[in-house]
Amino acid sequence: MDGQNIVAGWPLAGVLALLTAAGALTVWLGRIDAWRPVATAAVRAVVQLGAVSLLITAVLASGWLTGGFVLLMFGIAAYTSAGRVARGGWRATLRALPGAATSIAAGVGPVLALLFGTGVVAARPVVIIPIAGIFIGGAMMATSLAGRRARDELSTRHGEVEAALALGLLGRDAALLITRPTANQALVPVLDQTRTVGLVTLPGAFVGVLLGGGDPIEAGVTQLVVLISLLAIEAVAVLVTVEVVARTP
Structure with missing residues (x-):
């Protein structure tokens, strides 16, 4: 023990x-x-x-395998979000897959490039996999929540969409008029986690560094990078998801 x-x-x-x-x-x-x-x-x-x-x-032990593993995580996350948004069979999930993949990639890709490209985060396999996993998971959750909420709004407020179309709005604009006001609900989990970090919760990155033998300062810096990155990632994922849903017939 x-x-x-x-x-x-x-x-x-x-x-x-x-x-x-x-x-x-x-x-x-x-x-x-x-x-x-x-x-x-x-x-x-x-x-x-x-x-x-x-x-x-x-x-x-391999950079190529690390890259492949990250792509595998991305693919599973995109398929999972597509299934949540489509809420149908596998055919509906496949139709929603490009949109979900775009939303996740749009949020995660630039942030990973910024962190690793500037050297703020070490580009080593042992670092890449957990960081990419956290970011992809956050983007997946935001995409699923935003997509489901947007679909629900368009379904329950279909009459308002029809009214907007009757007034001359394009389909995309009519849909965004309904879905944008509630899109921020998908950001509630990450906002609450960031606002209360250290006061209510000690998230996984912080605890992981401590359990791995790191000092509290290192743990705090790591968690700060993760949380603020997730704010940007999930904001982009939500924005793209709402846009994709609005453009979907």
Whole structure:
């Protein structure tokens, strides 16, 4: 146990199983949703993280494999967001995939280029993968939230869109008139996290540096870079997502 922050073993497996069951039962008994999505998500997390843990050593040893792994993360994130926005079968997801990929790439690409290009963040595989993963995950969440909200607004306020079209507005302009006022809701999670960092929460990057043996100052600087980068990334992702939805027939 010495030197270990979290001890792997049967007690850990039991605790994780108990937490999964508690979450699934709470959702089911509270009639929030079915229990299955919670249980499935937990099982997938175990399998996926197990696979990544086995592969990460080989990936970190090669720049090409690191790049491929980042592209894999990007592809999965884009497909996940497309499915959330489309809310249909796989065909609808594929139709929404280019838009979701554009939104995520528009937010993440320039920020990664800026950080690594200026040398603010070291361009080493052991740094690239977690930083890119955090940024892609944030952009994925913002894209999913903004896209779903925009679709819902256009569906529930269809009459207002028709009225705007009758007044001579183009389809894109009519859609943006409805979707833009609520687009900022997709930024609430990252705004709240940034505003309360250090006071309410100690996010993953901060904790990760500390657990890895870094000093608190280094942890704070790392977390600051991550949070402010996410503000820019998610703002761009939301803007592009709303634009894409407005232009989609």
